[in-house]
Amino acid sequence: MGASGSGKTSMRSLIFSNNPASLTARLGATIDVEQNHVRFLGDLILNLWDCGGQDAFMDSYLTTQRSTIFQHVGVLIYVFDVESAEMHKDLEYFRDCLDGLRAFSPEAGVFLLVHKMDLVRDRGATFERKKKELQEHGDKGLVPGQPATSLTVFGTSIYDESLYRAWSSIVHTLIPNAAVLSKHLSIFAEACSATEVVLFERTTFLVIATSAPPPAAAALEATRYERTSELIKAFKHSCSRVREEFHALEMELPEFSAVLDEMTKNTYVLIIVHDPTIETAALKLNIRMARRKFEELQGLT
Amino acid sequence: TMSGTGSTPRIARTKILLLGQRRSGKTSINEVLFNALPPKQTFYLEATMRVVKHAYDSVIPLEIWDCPGNITVDTLGAPLSQFSALIFVIDIRDLYKQPISKLVEFIIAASHSNPQLHVEVFVHKAEKLQEDDKIENFRQIQERVQDHLMERECEQMPYNFHLTSVYDHTLHEAFSKVLHKLIHSLPFLEDLLNVFCANSQSPKAFLFDAASRLYVATDASPVDSATHNLCCDYLSMLNAFGPLYRSTTSSDARLRIPAAEPSPDNRSPAETKDRFYPSAAASLHPSAPGTTLTYHLITPHLALLALVPTGVWEGRRGLLEYNVVFFREGVQEICAVEREARGG
Ligand SMILES: Nc1nc2c(ncn2[C@@H]2O[C@H](COP(=O)(O)OP(=O)(O)OP(=O)(O)O)[C@@H](O)[C@H]2O)c(=O)[nH]1
Ligand SMILES: Nc1nc2c(ncn2[C@@H]2O[C@H](COP(=O)(O)OP(=O)(O)O)[C@@H](O)[C@H]2O)c(=O)[nH]1
Ligand SMILES: [Mg+2]
Structure with missing residues (x-):
């Protein structure tokens, strides 16, 4: 999940379809949810839900589709455009999604990708700042006594190896042996x-x-x-x-x-x-x- | 190997002039080819304010003059007769008069003082346009240059046009073709490659400058861009792998690469035998008649890349390696002669 244009479909096509980064500029906005089954390591089947990020879709995920979207989730990957002009709105949706996840799939792992890091010049500092912001925000929606969800944050870009680092550690949590x-x-x-x-x-x-x-x-x-x-x-x-x-x-x-x-x-x-x-x-x-x-x-x- | 003026002033360097309007892409071209700058990073390059001379050692020692946009024949600070090639960079979207009149001024000046000068026009940033517009602008630029030269009654100077972009292999292919014109020993290198291909059943082999990924020579079979691009990408992967698994403890025992090229007369047999030359092989589709892409370092700068039937690679590796040794000795000898001629 993540705002429209944050880069979800791009990273999916890089990791799972072997498309080059230069072709992602041609991708259109994803309409509703695009489901993909990818066979990983033979008998491990990953069921990827690429959720189009336009407001109308997000609103529907959080209301009428809420139980469909958040049930049986193994891992939630939330993508933030590092240069997003609407960080407030992004954070609000993110918190609502965390609530949904806590209600329907409390065991799910949560990975936050601060994406398009190639666009910032001071990468290290920007990442630390964003990471802190996201972690603080993730705890805000908790009712007293509710355990905090552990959030793993990565800085990523489709133009370098950082994307592989993030996705390797995501799939690592899914490999049984x-x-x-x-x-x-x-x-x-x-x-x-x-x-x-x-x-x-x-x-x-x-x-x-x-x-x-x-x-x-x-x-x-x-x-x-x-x-x-x-x-x-x-x-x-x-x-x-x-x-x-x-x-x-x-x-x-x-x-x-x-x-x-x-x-x-x-x-x-x-x-x-x-x-x-x-x-x-x-x-x-x-x-x-x-x-x-x-x-x-x-x-x- | 890069420096402002050239590290060994004694040797005669082949000089290449890099000209064009401001922001046409001259510095980007130089940095991407000779300083391994990733193409996306060219965005951050600053404007060139004065002539910057870059020395680069390949099969021949080069000196590339990266000039500011406003330079003229008079303010260049050196007569055109000193140069072997002139590369003029025009942004493909720049159809105005200025760059073309400037190019024409240089061509006319060269026709007087250096008719031997190789004039090469890089119609650059070509990836920015769709196929139709690209061809149309390319054609228009060529036509205008031709018209201007006709008007000025200067039609005897030969010149060539290339479509280039730092974002794909067109830049490498175009610059390689310019380089070929400057290498006097090219026919000898080509002969060695032809012999290697015939004896190794190789349908295609390139001698590449490893760092810049320009090919300095190839065998007589035609170059198809797809094969050239694959070899270029293979070399780029190997270049990147090199430092990736470097270990602080074991590198000393391992590192046996010669620091400088040996000259044929002070080389003892034992020394040649001990010398370690990096090599690699990538096999493509596993089925029986598959192809293997081989890589053998030939001198500290040059690498032989060849397409070899996987059967030959697996079944007759000894023969193949013997052919590489023979090829290497030939190339090293040519390089030594070249060095001597230039006073190195
Ligand atoms: N600079 C930069 N651009 C990126 C990166 N990742 C993706 N993009 C670009 O961002 C744009 C939008 O990418 P998409 O993958 O379609 O975005 P999305 O999240 O799937 O959007 P919706 O489907 O509408 O939710 C494309 O033009 C990509 O080329 C990145 O790491 N760096
Ligand atoms: N799209 C595109 N941009 C390029 C290309 N080559 C250079 N540029 C850009 O053109 C701008 C000017 O480049 P620079 O090398 O400084 O030009 P110079 O003034 O001629 O040296 C930079 O922003 C580069 O990123 C190319 O092949 N394609
Ligand atoms: Mg999408």
């Missing part, structure tokens, strides 16, 4: 003498799980996961423009070697190795041998 996957990725990393192993969902390239992070001394770039999602998605898109389909990638770069390949039929794995004696061919062989185990973990066999 994320912890088990992480444990096995750590074992796999060790078997490969890898610094790190990352598992991506195949169509969205969102990060599902990672091996235990390398020790602090060997610290890696903090934004590497979402940057990888963004880079691979962009390249997949380049491939599709020449009617080719991206399949796998291996690199021996000055500072590390890496293999990115299919793990199971709906996941991709990225192995990062810093030890210069490890051959990429060995990593590919290891992926082949681990495939069955990971299919089992996902309940695919």
Whole structure:
């Protein structure tokens, strides 16, 4: 949910349809609710409700459609245009939506995206200010004694990796066995003498799980996961423009070697190795041998 | 490799003049190509007040003169004879007289003092217009330039037009074509690429300047834009991956990339063997006859990108890598000769 023009349909088409950011300018306003079923990780089906944000629709969500909209919600994602000229109205609708959610789906996770961050120059400060404002506002509608809803706030833009970071952490809350996957990725990393192993969902390239992070001394770039999602998605898109389909990638770069390949039929794995004696061919062989185990973990066999 | 005046003044740099009206996009073009500025960020560039000379080291050492909009042949501060190419940038929506008369003044001056000068007109910001308007404005600009030159009885200078935009690959393709005209060793590089393609069953191979993503040479098969764009995007992904998983602890042991290009005479066999050259391969659709996009660094600046049948990549990798080594030695030799000729 979020005001009209805040960017909901744009981000949906980037994450789930592999469309480039430059094409989003052609999107028209969403009329009423657009429902989409996306298959995520095989048997996890996400039922996305993209709710058109014009006032007339918002008013109807909060009155006649209230129970339909707010029942059985797993996650509410509320999008705010960082440059919105009507922040007061946005906040009022947001609070009414939170009320609806507390009434019909009190367990739902709530994510707030402060969107179009590419438009502001002082990104860090603007984000902190907005975050504080939103969190204070979220508590306002509470009746005394009612527990506060925990709100997770991200700054996002369709023009950089921040969108992938936000959506990876949103879907992470929906994956039932994320912890088990992480444990096995750590074992796999060790078997490969890898610094790190990352598992991506195949169509969205969102990060599902990672091996235990390398020790602090060997610290890696903090934004590497979402940057990888963004880079691979962009390249997949380049491939599709020449009617080719991206399949796998291996690199021996000055500072590390890496293999990115299919793990199971709906996941991709990225192995990062810093030890210069490890051959990429060995990593590919290891992926082949681990495939069955990971299919089992996902309940695919 | 960027600096105000050029880091090694001793070597003779090939000079490119970047001209055009204020806000036509000259600085944007220079920054996007040679300073890895994301296109959207060009919005924040400030007006250029004086001539800024940018040195860039590629297969040949370049010096790009980014000029303010109001410069004339007389205020340029250097005779036109010093330059190898003149790139004139016109905003595609700017159909008025001014930019065209200015371009014509420069062409006439060049016809007197430097008839060898390559004059290239970038009709820029082309992505701003719909297809029909784009073609129409492009045609009108060409026609007006032609009419003006005819009026001034100056028809012998050759010049070319390109549609460009910083937001897509047209800028890279157009600038690459300008670059080709300035590389004297181009036929030798093309021969090496032809040999590589024939021996590796590759339908297409490019030698790219890795950082700017301009291609400096390609084999004899025709360039189709789609393949060029894919290679450009692949290179951009690899450039971005490079620093992403850098680790503070293990980089020392790993980093074996040569700091400078070796000259053929002071290279001992052992040294060549130890040297590490980054490489990568991306395979496209998994079915049997698929294509693999290979990447091999050739010198610190240049990378070979080739389309290779996946069967060759998987089944005859040794042969392919031998062909790369052969290609690399050839290119390094050409570069060494070039350097020597320029007094580097
Ligand atoms: N600068 C910038 N523009 C964006 C960003 N995300 C989306 N936009 C633009 O915002 C405009 C509106 O986007 P939509 O996705 O249609 O908005 P919406 O929230 O679905 O609007 P309704 O369907 O009416 O509720 C489009 O022109 C997008 O290109 C962003 O991160 N940065
Ligand atoms: N739409 C569009 N704008 C561009 C393009 N290239 C440059 N610009 C914009 O044009 C403006 C002027 O660019 P600048 O490089 O400073 O022009 P200069 O005065 O010729 O150096 C900037 O706002 C750029 O963002 C392009 O290809 N397309
Ligand atoms: Mg919409």
